Amino acid sequence: MKNPDVAGFLQDCVYMREPTDEEAASIVATYQPAPLNLSLPIKIVASDASPYSEPINGKFPSTQIGYVKISLVLIDLKDYDGLSKPGSRFVDPFKVAEMHRNADAISFTLPGSNIRYKGAKTVQAGFRRAVWDQLSDERTSFAKGTDFTVRGTLLDIDGGTVEMKKCPVCGFEPSGGFKFIQEKEIQPCPDCNEDVYLTDSLRIHEQMSDFGDNTSAMTRFMNAAEHLIVATLVRMLAHYQPKALSSMAFILDGPLAIFGQPARISFRLLSLYNRIAQQLKKQGYPPPIIIGLQKDGQVMEHARALNRFLPNNSYRVVDDTYRERFIIGTSALTDNFGHETYYGQDFIFKTEKGRIFTVGIPYPFGDKQNRKLFAKQKADVAFYGDQIARAFDVIRYFEFDLYENAVVPIALAHRHASISLVPGGKVLDLVTRHGLGIS
Numbered sequence: 001m002k003n004p005d006v007a008g009f010l011q012d013c014v015y016m017r018e019p020t021d022e023e024a025a026s027i028v029a030t031y032q033p034a035p036l037n038l039s040l041p042i043k044i045v046a047s048d049a050s051p052y053s054e055p056i057n058g059k060f061p062s063t064q065i066g067y068v069k070i071s072l073v074l075i076d077l078k079d080y081d082g083l084s085k086p087g088s089r090f091v092d093p094f095k096v097a098e099m100h101r102n103a104d105a106i107s108f109t110l111p112g113s114n115i116r117y118k119g120a121k122t123v124q125a126g127f128r129r130a131v132w133d134q135l136s137d138e139r140t141s142f143a144k145g146t147d148f149t150v151r152g153t154l155l156d157i158d159g160g161t162v163e164m165k166k167c168p169v170c171g172f173e174p175s176g177g178f179k180f181i182q183e184k185e186i187q188p189c190p191d192c193n194e195d196v197y198l199t200d201s202l203r204i205h206e207q208m209s210d211f212g213d214n215t216s217a218m219t220r221f222m223n224a225a226e227h228l229i230v231a232t233l234v235r236m237l238a239h240y241q242p243k244a245l246s247s248m249a250f251i252l253d254g255p256l257a258i259f260g261q262p263a264r265i266s267f268r269l270l271s272l273y274n275r276i277a278q279q280l281k282k283q284g285y286p287p288p289i290i291i292g293l294q295k296d297g298q299v300m301e302h303a304r305a306l307n308r309f310l311p312n313n314s315y316r317v318v319d320d321t322y323r324e325r326f327i328i329g330t331s332a333l334t335d336n337f338g339h340e341t342y343y344g345q346d347f348i349f350k351t352e353k354g355r356i357f358t359v360g361i362p363y364p365f366g367d368k369q370n371r372k373l374f375a376k377q378k379a380d381v382a383f384y385g386d387q388i389a390r391a392f393d394v395i396r397y398f399e400f401d402l403y404e405n406a407v408v409p410i411a412l413a414h415r416h417a418s419i420s421l422v423p424g425g426k427v428l429d430l431v432t433r434h435g436l437g438i439s
């Protein structure tokens, strides 16, 4: 920082900085050798999402349309084994192209500023309608004619009834609130008579304004939709193919967390994944591996700064004290970091080959009732059983020279999201096509 005003200002601030050699040595001393499990999943699903916002016409740059593309790639370990020739660092491009065939992309188009969808009175009203239309149609369905859609997942994770206190249009609070159940996912407001949708409970529209920049609403939508789509796939497999599910891994791009207005569903996803793990356990199967992999953000920046001091094959749980001292650089604002948003625990993991990752794994508990106790227990690796080792094995297996600190499935999903031109109305037939027996 060359500007003396800025330098002076920074003197009064707390922020993340490079650790000194002594500091790094003491931090590194708290790392452990990373566990191995050596049993790999059979199939891996990776997801990646990208948002786009564009003026519809160069002459009217403030009239914007937003779209979000979410890609899922399914990799069968059998196929992947043959990806690069033995002893070669390079992958066979034809085989990579083949893997793209096992990918699906769904796109969602949403109105941005200055656009009123289907005759809505405001941009926000049109946005609510568009979110409902697109999250309730066949687009997010994994099995035709079933409730294995995002719409079904929203109801299921709330025990069949989603409640909402007030009308998103006029603010009226009907006695008992709105109660959305299957087949009653759209209800007129008794006061203003406008339609209120089940998906309004995600509250993403609250960030929409008629003329302002609506990028953050798109980002929130993307984040919630990606996690809900993966959850829908896991739900569907738990129902039809529990055995296949138990030998699968799911890798999401970013932390296992839902940010902003829809954050509430992070609590629901936590209980969903734990419920499914319990169900599989009863049936004699291990839970699927679910990983949130972070490419950037504070934890990753910290991990990179520490990287040169860390021995290969080491890891550490990012507990709240560690996060406060070395990552955020200030004392905690809450009794439990990420209480409102996270459903998975971050771990820093450096592989045998020296690449560094921030890996999120679902908390092994169904709820967060007692904040202080939860903050302690979420950082106790004993509660995770072999989940940490199984997740690390997936990363070890897929780390790749071609992509810095990324794993192949995510890189493929990312590439797919940027190249695929699949029309938005497509049903997700990934699983069906791969003979998991879902029709």
Ligand SMILES: [Zn+2]
Pocket (backbone or CB within 6 Å): 167, 168, 169, 170, 171, 172, 189, 190, 191, 192, 193, 194
């Ligand atoms: Zn109303």
